[in-house]
Amino acid sequence: MKEPFLAAVPVLERIETAGFEAYFVGGSVRDFLLNKVINDVDIATSATPVEVKQIFSKTVDIGIEHGTVLVLYQNQGYEITTFRSEAEYEDFRRPKEVAFIRSLTEDLQRRDFTMNAIAMDKEGNLIDPFQGQLAILNQVIQTVGEAEDRFQEDALRMMRAVRFVSQLSFKIEEETQNALIKLVHLLEHVAVERKQTEFEKLLSGINRRQALELILQTNMYSYLPGLSNQEDSIRLVLAYEVERLSTREMWALFIFCLKVEKKEIEEFLRGWRIPLKEIREIQLILHYLYKRFETSWTTYDLYTATKDIFVSSEILYLVISGIEGNDTIQHFIRLYEALPIKERSEMDLTGNDLMNWFDKSGGPWLKELLHKAEQAILDGRVKNNKKSIKEWLMACNHN
Ligand code: ATP
Numbered sequence: 001m002k003e004p005f006l007a008a009v010p011v012l013e014r015i016e017t018a019g020f021e022a023y024f025v026g027g028s029v030r031d032f033l034l035n036k037v038i039n040d041v042d043i044a045t046s047a048t049p050v051e052v053k054q055i056f057s058k059t060v061d062i063g064i065e066h067g068t069v070l071v072l073y074q075n076q077g078y079e080i081t082t083f084r085s086e087a088e089y090e091d092f093r094r095p096k097e098v099a100f101i102r103s104l105t106e107d108l109q110r111r112d113f114t115m116n117a118i119a120m121d122k123e124g125n126l127i128d129p130f131q132g133q134l135a136i137l138n139q140v141i142q143t144v145g146e147a148e149d150r151f152q153e154d155a156l157r158m159m160r161a162v163r164f165v166s167q168l169s170f171k172i173e174e175e176t177q178n179a180l181i182k183l184v185h186l187l188e189h190v191a192v193e194r195k196q197t198e199f200e201k202l203l204s205g206i207n208r209r210q211a212l213e214l215i216l217q218t219n220m221y222s223y224l225p226g227l228s229n230q231e232d233s234i235r236l237v238l239a240y241e242v243e244r245l246s247t248r249e250m251w252a253l254f255i256f257c258l259k260v261e262k263k264e265i266e267e268f269l270r271g272w273r274i275p276l277k278e279i280r281e282i283q284l285i286l287h288y289l290y291k292r293f294e295t296s297w298t299t300y301d302l303y304t305a306t307k308d309i310f311v312s313s314e315i316l317y318l319v320i321s322g323i324e325g326n327d328t329i330q331h332f333i334r335l336y337e338a339l340p341i342k343e344r345s346e347m348d349l350t351g352n353d354l355m356n357w358f359d360k361s362g363g364p365w366l367k368e369l370l371h372k373a374e375q376a377i378l379d380g381r382v383k384n385n386k387k388s389i390k391e392w393l394m395a396c397n398h399n
């Protein structure tokens, strides 16, 4: 076994000492077997949430109705979920109610794909009743049990299958894929928030190109916000070197290819329930991208855009223009790093200074002059210190 499992072994031991079973489960065991970076270690247990809370001193109720308690142990958070079955499903969505059970096998049985239905005990022994290791070896995504049943229970699983194609470069097993094609329309019943999580993981996966092709082939795009009837635009996305882009840049590329009008960008992203802060960033990236098509960056644009945004706009510009390499990005980063100020608050000049120097009360002239000084500092026409700025302003006769 290796980290981060080793650090979590005492958590399993504590639960076992209290008389219950506990195992590592889900994505962390899969990624461990794949020799990939392991994100969070999930734990499944026969103890009920109330029992888990009695074992550990620091816990947070994060999803107690689904049986999940967050345990803080040695500055690390662990999601501990009670074994459960999900017998009754409603409207192809989540189960109406979950039943807590004491059997690990039954808990593994309710999981989506065989590769995600492997448990590991504290000694590193694997419990794999559905041949998940074989699926990992063969690189296939296969539902636990009948694919049609499992997709009818929860239609999101179809989208999860495609996002795992993107992340793991596995193939969807034939029967699973046939069921997906047949039942893809059930995705219309799934909450947008859940689709968003899977789509963003899909957009950042190494094999995103093939996953997007699958979204086209299976008609899945028809059930995704803002993408129905957009087959041609999605194909256009695939014409670019998408592998070079971050998730945020992928959203911007989609918007570019979909030809979403400027004033409708927010609506499109809200349709995916993207947080407003991210929407604003994507809007800025697109704003500077369109500007970039007209002309190269001025130091003033680099400054107002800020590094985070102009790097994204520039990479999109390169990808859309079919330019290989990152040389221009490095060049613009160097220009940016050399700027005398990175934001207005770094200017050695305030509105108060101006009012004192010119003995005038506030008004629109202040904003104008601040802006003028800001540009002069950025252009290197004047040094960023009060004395120089004052002399420069006086010499320019600004009164
Ligand atoms: P990631 O590395 O992206 O977190 P993951 O496999 O851990 O991938 P999660 O969404 O974190 O995915 O889910 C954790 C585990 O819970 C899965 O491995 C799977 O066993 C189970 N699971 C998650 N969603 C579903 C679902 N819709 N239906 C059945 N089982 C699910």
Ligand code: MG
Pocket (backbone or CB within 6 Å): 026, 027, 028, 040
């Ligand atoms: Mg996970």
